[in-house]
Amino acid sequence: xxxxxxxxxxxxxSNSKTIDVHTSLFAANDAIAKxxxxxxxxxxxxxxxxxxxxxxxxxxLLEHTIEALKGEINIGVIEGDxxxxxxxxxxxxxxxxxxxxxxxxxxxxxxxxxxxGFHRLEKxxxxxxxxxxxxxxxxxxxxxxxxxxxxxxxxxxxSVPEGPDKPAKYPRAFISSHTFVVTKTDLLPYFDxxxxxxxxxxxxxxxxxxxxxxxxxxxxxxxxxxCYLRELVTEMKVxxx
Amino acid sequence: MHEISLxxxxxxxxxxxxxxxxxxxxxxxxxxxxxxxxxxxxSFRFGFDILSADDGLVQGAKLIVEIPSVTYTCTECxxxxxxxxxxxxxxxxxxxxxxxxxGGEELILRQVEME
Numbered sequence: 001x002x003x004x005x006x007x008x009x010x011x012x013x014s015n016s017k018t019i020d021v022h023t024s025l026f027a028a029n030d031a032i033a034k035x036x037x038x039x040x041x042x043x044x045x046x047x048x049x050x051x052x053x054x055x056x057x058x059x060x061l062l063e064h065t066i067e068a069l070k071g072e073i074n075i076g077v078i079e080g081d082x083x084x085x086x087x088x089x090x091x092x093x094x095x096x097x098x099x100x101x102x103x104x105x106x107x108x109x110x111x112x113x114x115x116x117g118f119h120r121l122e123k124x125x126x127x128x129x130x131x132x133x134x135x136x137x138x139x140x141x142x143x144x145x146x147x148x149x150x151x152x153x154x155x156x157x158x159s160v161p162e163g164p165d166k167p168a169k170y171p172r173a174f175i176s177s178h179t180f181v182v183t184k185t186d187l188l189p190y191f192d193x194x195x196x197x198x199x200x201x202x203x204x205x206x207x208x209x210x211x212x213x214x215x216x217x218x219x220x221x222x223x224x225x226x227c228y229l230r231e232l233v234t235e236m237k238v239x240x241x
Numbered sequence: 242m243h244e245i246s247l248x249x250x251x252x253x254x255x256x257x258x259x260x261x262x263x264x265x266x267x268x269x270x271x272x273x274x275x276x277x278x279x280x281x282x283x284s285f286r287f288g289f290d291i292l293s294a295d296d297g298l299v300q301g302a303k304l305i306v307e308i309p310s311v312t313y314t315c316t317e318c319x320x321x322x323x324x325x326x327x328x329x330x331x332x333x334x335x336x337x338x339x340x341x342x343x344g345g346e347e348l349i350l351r352q353v354e355m356e
Contacts, residue, residue, distance in 0.1 A: 016354055171277075
């Protein structure tokens with residue numbers, strides 16, 4: 001009897017062989033992500049990957065961030081969406097270099113798309129002098145968290161109307177992020193969103209997480225966010241000098 | 242549902258392996274899927290079943306999934322706990338809630354049997 005599977009015909013398996021592989025399915029993506037990060041380091045760009053559900057206010061936060069840091073930090077944006085140029089148009093109206101990646105159905109950006117996107121961005125006006133690059137991922141709290149894009153920091157956002165249970169329900173996004181931002185805090189009076197519960201759950205998953213809460217519309221809490229960005233850009237400049 | 246695109250990546254690797262080993266049929270694949278990898282094992286299997294049905298090389302192959310364990314270190318007392326199951330709610334020694342995970346993010350093709 002065959003020892004492999006117990007079938008009565010050992011000859012069926014005479015050509016079979018077992019190969020030990022041990023390669024990660026993320027290996028191809030991770031290699032490109034590493035090359036992206038090295039390129040960002042070499043050119044002195046801080047790259048942030050923004051992850052959240054659709055409609056959490058990523059683009060609105062970017063619009064207000066660009067306004068607030070105008071003349072101080074050169075910002076560039078890669079917009080990821082399944083379809084349309086809508087987000088890129090909003091950012092372009094703020095006068096910074098931006099390109100739109102449309103994934104055509106894919107639920108996340110990967111390192112290769114980011115690589116191609118960044119080279120397109122470099123050709124845009126002002127794209128060769130970026131200090132701070134925002135990569136706005138496809139609105140989805142699940143899939144984007146598995147793909148390294150080559151960013152320096154990953155920022156996960158949850159807006160007040162979504163409810164405070166997101167960290168508990170979508171742990172991977174919070175485990176893999178550096179920073180957690182609660183957005184739309186101006187809506188706190190109308191929703192049951194205990195900020196301490198949401199940030200507590202997130203810290204439970206990832207004790208190293210930096211947390212902040214803000215409203216881009218009213219400007220409340222924006223200063224902590226802007227300080228965080230300024231520090232990242234300064235740190236990059238210090239490391240290079 | 243990024244599992245489908247991950248299975249496509251797996252099939253690409255299998256194709257290259259089969260070519261390098263002059264094989265025309267893969268009979269068994271062993272994967273390691275960490276509990277913190279963000280990959281849902283059932284979805285991965287579903288993707289594998291659908292895509293392998295149309296793939297001459299992988300059709301009928303057995304998919305074996307192993308779940309590696311994660312080590313959680315207490316931020317308060319340093320106690321380590323290793324499990325492949327759900328993350329412990331608190332440190333078993335001192336009750337601290339903040340535990341730092343190590344490992345468990347792997348999505349690894351470990352072994353392939355082919356003819």
